[in-house]
Each structure stands twice: as structure tokens, then as C-alpha cells.
Amino acid sequence: xxxxxxxxxIAGVSKSAVSRYFNDGYLSEDKRERxxxxxxxxxxAPNIAARAVRTRVTKLVGxxxxxxxxxxxxxxxxxxxxxxxxxxxxxxxINTANDAHQEIESLxxxxxxxxxxxxxxxxxxxxxxxxxxxxxxxxxxxxxQQLKGFNCICHNDEEVAYTLTRRMLQxxxxxxxxxxxxxxxxxxxxxxxxxxxxxxxxxxxxCDPRMMETAQFTMDSGYDCMRRIVSRRQIPDAxxxxxxDIAAGAMLCLRENGLRVPEDVMxxxxxxxxxxRILYTPxxxxxxxxxxAGIEAANMLLSAIxxxxxxxxxxxxxxxxxxxxxxxxxxxxYETV
Amino acid sequence: xxxxxxxxxIAGVSKSAVSRYFNDGYLSEDKRERxxxxxxxxxxAPNIAARAVRTRVTKLVGxxxxxxxxxxxxxxxxxxxxxxxxxxxxxxxINTANDAHQEIESLxxxxxxxxxxxxxxxxxxxxxxxxxxxxxxxxxxxxxQQLKGFNCICHNDEEVAYTLTRRMLQxxxxxxxxxxxxxxxxxxxxxxxxxxxxxxxxxxxxCDPRMMETAQFTMDSGYDCMRRIVSRRQIPDAxxxxxxDIAAGAMLCLRENGLRVPEDVMxxxxxxxxxxRILYTPxxxxxxxxxxAGIEAANMLLSAIxxxxxxxxxxxxxxxxxxxxxxxxxxxxYETV
DNA sequence: AACGTTTGTGGTATCGTTTTCATATCTTAT
DNA sequence: ATAAGATATGAAAACGATACCACAAACGTT
Numbered sequence: 247x248x249x250x251x252x253x254x255x256i257a258g259v260s261k262s263a264v265s266r267y268f269n270d271g272y273l274s275e276d277k278r279e280r281x282x283x284x285x286x287x288x289x290x291a292p293n294i295a296a297r298a299v300r301t302r303v304t305k306l307v308g309x310x311x312x313x314x315x316x317x318x319x320x321x322x323x324x325x326x327x328x329x330x331x332x333x334x335x336x337x338x339x340i341n342t343a344n345d346a347h348q349e350i351e352s353l354x355x356x357x358x359x360x361x362x363x364x365x366x367x368x369x370x371x372x373x374x375x376x377x378x379x380x381x382x383x384x385x386x387x388x389x390x391q392q393l394k395g396f397n398c399i400c401h402n403d404e405e406v407a408y409t410l411t412r413r414m415l416q417x418x419x420x421x422x423x424x425x426x427x428x429x430x431x432x433x434x435x436x437x438x439x440x441x442x443x444x445x446x447x448x449x450x451x452x453c454d455p456r457m458m459e460t461a462q463f464t465m466d467s468g469y470d471c472m473r474r475i476v477s478r479r480q481i482p483d484a485x486x487x488x489x490x491d492i493a494a495g496a497m498l499c500l501r502e503n504g505l506r507v508p509e510d511v512m513x514x515x516x517x518x519x520x521x522x523r524i525l526y527t528p529x530x531x532x533x534x535x536x537x538x539a540g541i542e543a544a545n546m547l548l549s550a551i552x553x554x555x556x557x558x559x560x561x562x563x564x565x566x567x568x569x570x571x572x573x574x575x576x577x578x579x580y581e582t583v
Numbered sequence: 584x585x586x587x588x589x590x591x592x593i594a595g596v597s598k599s600a601v602s603r604y605f606n607d608g609y610l611s612e613d614k615r616e617r618x619x620x621x622x623x624x625x626x627x628a629p630n631i632a633a634r635a636v637r638t639r640v641t642k643l644v645g646x647x648x649x650x651x652x653x654x655x656x657x658x659x660x661x662x663x664x665x666x667x668x669x670x671x672x673x674x675x676x677i678n679t680a681n682d683a684h685q686e687i688e689s690l691x692x693x694x695x696x697x698x699x700x701x702x703x704x705x706x707x708x709x710x711x712x713x714x715x716x717x718x719x720x721x722x723x724x725x726x727x728q729q730l731k732g733f734n735c736i737c738h739n740d741e742e743v744a745y746t747l748t749r750r751m752l753q754x755x756x757x758x759x760x761x762x763x764x765x766x767x768x769x770x771x772x773x774x775x776x777x778x779x780x781x782x783x784x785x786x787x788x789x790c791d792p793r794m795m796e797t798a799q800f801t802m803d804s805g806y807d808c809m810r811r812i813v814s815r816r817q818i819p820d821a822x823x824x825x826x827x828d829i830a831a832g833a834m835l836c837l838r839e840n841g842l843r844v845p846e847d848v849m850x851x852x853x854x855x856x857x858x859x860r861i862l863y864t865p866x867x868x869x870x871x872x873x874x875x876a877g878i879e880a881a882n883m884l885l886s887a888i889x890x891x892x893x894x895x896x897x898x899x900x901x902x903x904x905x906x907x908x909x910x911x912x913x914x915x916x917y918e919t920v
Numbered sequence: 921a922a923c924g925t926t927t928g929t930g931g932t933a934t935c936g937t938t939t940t941c942a943t944a945t946c947t948t949a950t
Numbered sequence: 951a952t953a954a955g956a957t958a959t960g961a962a963a964a965c966g967a968t969a970c971c972a973c974a975a976a977c978g979t980t
Contacts, residue, residue, distance in 0.1 A: 247697070247720070249966050260930045265968055272928055289718070291695045295635040296966035300935050304632060309676075314661045320652040327651065327678040336696070339646075339676040341664040358628045359673070360584070381626065383584070465857065494861050520802065524831050526863050586936050597960045602938055609958055633936035637965050926977075932970085939964075946957070 248290050257284035268292050298360070307547065308356035310340045310349060311367040316463065317519045318536045319367055322389055325540020326365055333548060335362070346370060353378050363547045365389060370430045385550035387543045391433050397550060398560040399543045403433045403516075406532045406565050407441025410514045411486050413530070413567070415449045417575040419484030419512055422446060423457040425471045425496055426488045434463075438488050438516065457482055461492045468495025476503050483511055484573075490515035490522045490531055497525060497572070512573040518566075528570035535563050585627050594621035605629050635697070644672050644884065645693035647686060648704040651678045653800065654856045655873045656704055659726055662877020663702055670885060672699070683707060690715050700884045702726060707767045722887035724880045728770050734887060735897040736880045740770045743869045743902050744778025747851045748823050750867070750904070752786045754912040756821030756849055759783060760794040762808045762833055763825045771800075775825050775853065794819055798829045805832025813840050820848055821910075827852035827859045827868055834862060834909070849910040855903075865907035872900050 254261045259277050266273050267281045284290065298304045307330055311319045323339075330337055338361060342348040349368060356364055363385045368375070371393060379386060379396065387397040414422060424442050427435045439458075446453055456478050459471035468487060475482065476499065487493035493515030497507055505511050507527040515522060518533035542561055591598045596614050603610050604618045621627065635641045644667055648656045660676075667674055675698060679685040686705060693701055700722040705712070708730060716723060716733065724734040751759060761779050764772045776795075783790055793815050796808035805824060812819065813836065824830035830852030834844055842848050844864040852859060855870035879898055886892070 250968095251966080261967085262930055262969095263928095266928090269968075272926095274928065277928090291691070293636070293966055294696045295632045295641060296935090297968070298632040298935095299630070299636055299937080299966080300968045302935075314651075314664065315654065315657040317652065317654075320657045323676075324651045324678060324680075327676065328680070331677070336692070337676045339660075339664065339674045340668070341661060343661075343665070354628070355673070357584075359631045465861070491857075498861060520828075521858050521861060524802070524835060524858060524863070525861060587938095588936080598937085599939090599960055600958090603958090606938075609956090611958065614958090630936050633965090634938070635965095636936080636967080637938045639965075921980105923980080924978090927975085929972100929974080931972095934969080935967085937965085939962100941962085942960100944957100944959075947955085948953105949955095950951100950953080 247293070248288060250292065253284060253288060253290040256288060257281050302360075304360050304362055305335050306338050306359060306361045307335050307544075308338045308340065308352070308359070308361040308364045309367075310342060310352050310356075310364065312342055312344045312349075312369055313463070314339075314341045318517055318534070321536035322367060322540040322543070325537040325542075326544045327540075328537075329541050329544035329548070333544075335548070344369070346372065346375075350374060350378055353382060357382060357384075363387070363551050365543050365547055369434065370428070371432070385547055387547045387550070389539055389543045391431075392560060395558055397546055397558050399539050399546065400433060400560070400562055401534055401539075401565060402562055403437035404441040404444070406516055406534075407438035407486065407488075408445045409441075409567055410516070410530065410532060410573075411442045411445035412448065413569065414484040414486065414512045414514060414573050415445060415451075417512065417573055421457070421480065421482045422451070422453065422484040422486065423459075423475055423482035424453060424486050425459045425461050425468060425475075425492050427463060427492075428460055434488050434516075435460075438486075442486050454480075456480070461488070461495075463489055463491060465491045465495035465498070468492030469499045470495075472496035472499035476500070476505075481505065481511070485511060485513045487513065487515045490517045490519040490529060493529055493531070493572075494521050494525055497527065497529070501526060507572050508574050509576045514573050518568055522568070522570070525572070527572045530570045530573040531568050533566040533568055535565070539563055584630070585625060587629065590621060590625060590627040593625060594618050639697075641697050641699055642672050643675050643696060643698045644881075645675045645677065645689070645696070645698040645701045646704075647677045647679060647689050647693075647701065649679055649681045649686075649706055650800070651676075655854055655871070658873035659704060659877040659880070662874040662879075663881045664877075665874075666878050666881035666885070670881075672885075681706070683709065683712075687711060687715055690719060694719060694721075700724070700888050702880050702884055706771065707765070708769070722884055724884045724887070726876055726880045728768075729897060732895055734883055734895050736876050736883065737770060737897070737899055738871055738876075738902060739899055740774035741778040741781070743853055743871075744775035744823065744825075745782045746778075746904055747853070747867065747869060747910075748779045748782035749785065750906065751821040751823065751849045751851060751910050752782060752788075754849065754910055757788075758794070758817060758819045759788070759790065759821040759823065760796075760812055760819035761790060761823050762796045762798050762805060762812075762829050764800060764829075765797055771825050771853075775823075779823050791817075793817075798825070798832075800826055800828060802828045802832035802835070805829030806836045807832075809833035809836035813837070813842075818842065818848070822848060822850045824850065824852045827854045827856040827866060830866055830868070830909075831858050831862055834864065834866070838863060844909050845911050846913050851910050855905055859905070859907070862909070864909045867907045867910040868905050870903040870905055872902070876900055 340352045461467040514530040522529040677689045704726045798804040851867040859866040
């Protein structure tokens, strides 16, 4: 494609005039018209890379995420994209496929590309993460996890889990079980488990370790975990699942074992994903406003880029409990316990 | 961040040597070591934008898609990302939110950014699309739609619809209905409808227009369409839905109206999305290999970029029919017709 | 009439790379 | 011993843009 000099010659103006046309002003009407005519004729458009070299601004934001096909990630990214595109920023997308090693490498890649900012949706933070993150000089926003000293958009995972679990206990559950995710995930893993345990404590219960399982973020894994629980002596009468997908898998397993939801076992998840609504028994869950999280993350990043402020901010988004059939109190309840 | 000259000085070598270190060879062991030491010390990494200006290669691929939070789009993108990242290409992501206008604008944006290639997942192609696409000078791969003169990865939508519909007819359906998507979408809209009609024709039937509805790509829209059909005199005994989401909505509506699936009404969808498996009645559908489509699209693009070949290629991927409960033949069937 | 301000102009230095070029040294085959 | 090739080197010229500069014209104000 043509460069600015050649184009300027065709338009019959100076390079400076062309540059001014695409940037500031101070351009006579005459030249403006000639440039516009020349654009219509040649289709010239300035080379963004060259501009980036000169201005040291790429208008590029790196977005690192663990799994694009996860509904929550996709929603967050949609929110990010909405804001960033509107503001003239472009997204460099990196899907790490849940590979921590690739997550670190990606940060290096983004540094090479001189992105103006980074939004990171990660599940687990190792010390290596923290050290690499600290070395990156551009603004960063973390989504879904809270880390001291960094900009964060997060949810009150503990409270979400606490509220949902309490709801099941209030509805009469006596033998609750947990299907969580790995503790290293401080938000979806540790915090949600803590909320679960807090609710139990409040009701004077403790959870039998045999009633606790750790799943991946998939339906299949939820299914497996539930099967392991069921295969033991005692059947729980309530299961708190760290995500809706896990809950869906768990319910599938319960159904296969002739256990009814909610009559025999209550189930709830977190996330209000599409599947929650249309499960065999509609699932009680908590809506987490993923898209809003993306929008807020992008806004926070932009304001950090623009103000060059160094004070890290942390924003906690609210949630809504969506109570559906899967945790409803039933007459049968007390008979089956 | 430091530039190559400054870094070269610190390392005690020439600029050329540094450049050669990051590119080809012809570098003495001595210098190589000094450069590596200096990198460890300073964290220098070459500026990609400057390289792009000089080499005229950005290693950037633009990916335009209508809706990231759609499971199929996300899967395709995951496949694209897998290949492209491995091959050292980066993804410039553009989510158009189903806005045709923005789709066109995005192509202009990608042109400005001098991407090395473009992968476009679009639903509808207008003449404007075609004209803008023809003007773009870089290789393009279309996913999900077939367009003469362009590289395409697509599915045999007509055959998929035909096969699924025929299955329902073989299982005894006498009054089939269609919930499709807009005809302008030649793949998911026109082709799937054509397949549906072809199957009907083969069984000597034609479809009453009152048995045909056009939905958006959402569950809610599927629900609304089904309600419109149900509200009319005749109730169908089979519904072919253009997507699983639409089918899920339709089933929700049927259930609310006291109609059982499959006993009263058979239902099938297309896509084998996560929800199909866990619906109230597990949904018969066709698996479309979205991730593979993404992988193939990326491979096709890379080979186009590398060979600079101009001959457009078109690849049609296979599909698997997943027969679940929602279309099973039942004893009751013949009584209700 | 003298002055300051706004508007408009084009030449040139600069951004951070890679590539070319001219040249030097070291092998190896003749 | 010499030529030919491979290996190694740094200076300088691109690549395609913007920022800075000095200067000119037009304008309003004292």
C-alpha cells in the first residue's frame, strides 16, 4: 500500500498537510478537499504501525483469558470489546487454554507489542505471575480475582456462596455437600468454599470431607465429582456447586441415580449461565454480571492509561440470587432425610 | 522502553548485531553471550511496530465475528487462536455485535492496521460486503458461509437439515414445523430451510407457511416463535430448529403448554451445543465441529499468506448426527397425530 | 502604525527497527 | 599458494509516519 509521501504527491500537498488532515487541524479548506478527493481515488489510509513507532502509542490492549469458550469469559470479553472499540482501541486476544506457562509467555508477547494496557482474566496466580506482572510497565486490570497492588474488578465470591448455601440450609438441608474448584483459584475456589463453610458454621454444622469434591470447570467433571460422592455411604440432601456447569453435571448424575432435584437433593450453582434456566430442574444460581465486569474493566484500564495514575483501584460488583426450582423446599424433604 | 541502539551500547555490540540476534544468524558466540547477558539485565525486547514498518509484515490476523458469547463463534475462535498463536501470529479481535455496518468499518480498520490476513465469521453478506471484501488486498477466509471467489470453510447446511428432518419424518412425524433464521443468512437461514423442505418433498409433503417461523439466534426468540405456532389452530408433531438455542426455547414453550417432547412433538436443533445434552429432554442435533472449522480456517489463511496463492479454495466439513431422546419414536406418537 | 495572536505552511529530524553494502576474517578445496 | 566460499562485522539507508521548527499571512487590538 501507498505511503504518505506518495499520497501527498498525488493529492498535490505536502506530507505535513496529510498528517495534519488525519490528526489535528490547521488545514485550509482547499487542501482538505484535495486530500479527500485523493483518498476517494486511491483509498489511502495511514499506516498504524508507523504511527505507533513515532507516537509511542499503539492503541492496543492485550486481553488474556483462560478459555474463550467458557460463557463467562466470552461475556466479559464482549463487554471489554464494546468499550474499547468505541474508544478507538484494538484488542489483541490471547487464549491461554488454561496453561499457566502460556499466560506468562503472553505477558512477554504483549510487552513486545508495546500494548497500551492489559486486561487479565486468570484463575490462578502463582508467585511467578506476580513477579512478571510487577515488571510490566503498562496499566493492568485483573478481572475476577483480587490481588493487592493491582487494579481489580471482582465479585464477592464468598458472600455469593454464603448466601446461596444459607438459602439451602434455611430450606431444610441437613447434609450439604460441596463441589468446588481448586483452592489455588482464590476467587472461584477458596472464596466460594469459604462462603459455603461460613454458612454451615452459622447453622452449627461442619462439612464431612467426604462431602467435598474438587472439579474442573466442566460439566463432565461435575458429573464425576457427584458420582464419587454418591458412591460413598451417605447421600447429601444439598449440593453447592462452584459453577453452573459443574451443577449441570452433578444434576445429570443425580438423575441417573434416581435422585430427584430438589425433592431428594437440592442443587445450586454460580454464574447464571444460559444452561441454568433450561436444566431439567431449573437451577438456583447467582447472576454475576460478567459483561458489566468487562465494561468496567475496560473503563478502569482506559482511565489508568489516560491519567497515568498509579493508585490501584478495586471494584467489587454486586450479584443477584436467582432462586429457581432446584433449591425449593418440598414436603418430601423431611421424609427423605 | 529502551531502543535497540541504547541496548546495543549496553551490551557492547552494534545495532546490527542485536538485530541479527533476534532474526537470522551470522553472529559470533561471544556477541551472542553478551547480548543474552544484557537482555537478562535490562529486559530489552524489540519493538514489534518498528519491525512491522520495516518488514511490512505485521504478523497480525484480523478476526471479525458477530457475537463472541455465541458458543459456536467462541469455539471457532478458539480453534483459530490455537493455530495462529502457535505459528507466531497475533489476533486482532473484532466483535461486531451483529451490526453489519460495523462489520464493514472493521474491514477498514484492519486495512489500516495492515493485518497479514483476515478471518471473517459473518452471517449475512450484502453487496456492500462483497465489494469491500474484493478491495481488501490481503488473504481472507470466510467461516460458515460460502461465497464464490473467496476462501471458505463451511458446513453442508442443507444436508444437515435434510438428514435431521428426514429422521423425524421416518420416525412418524406428519405435521412438521420449521423455526429458522432469516433467509439472508444463506447458510443457517436459506440452506437449512432448503434441506428441511427437501426432506418434506421427499415424503410428499409441503409445509404450511403457518408452520414456519423466523427467529433470531437466541433461546428467547425460539420461545416466541414456538408460541406463535402453538397459538394457531394446528399443533405440529415435529419442529426443526435452525440452532440448538432456538430449539431450547421452543422446548421450553412446548413444556409450558403441556406438550411433551418427544411424545407429542419431536424437536431437533443444529450445533450440538452444551445445552443440547442437558435439556429437559436431551436434544437431537448435529455436531458441527466448530473448533475444527477454526483450525482449518487458520491453516487455510496461513497457507494463503505464505504461498500468496490467488486461487480461492473451499472446504466443506462433515457433521455427525447426534440422536437423542427429543426425536425418538414413541408408542403414543400415532395416537396423538 | 506597531504589535500580538491565530491560522496555515512545508522542510527536516526523529521514532526503532531491518536490510543492504562494503569489507574483513577464517576455512577448505584446488 | 591461491581462489572460493562461508562466517562475521558495523555504517548507513530505508520503512512510513508525526513533531518540531521557523516563518508567512491574516486578523484584531491598542
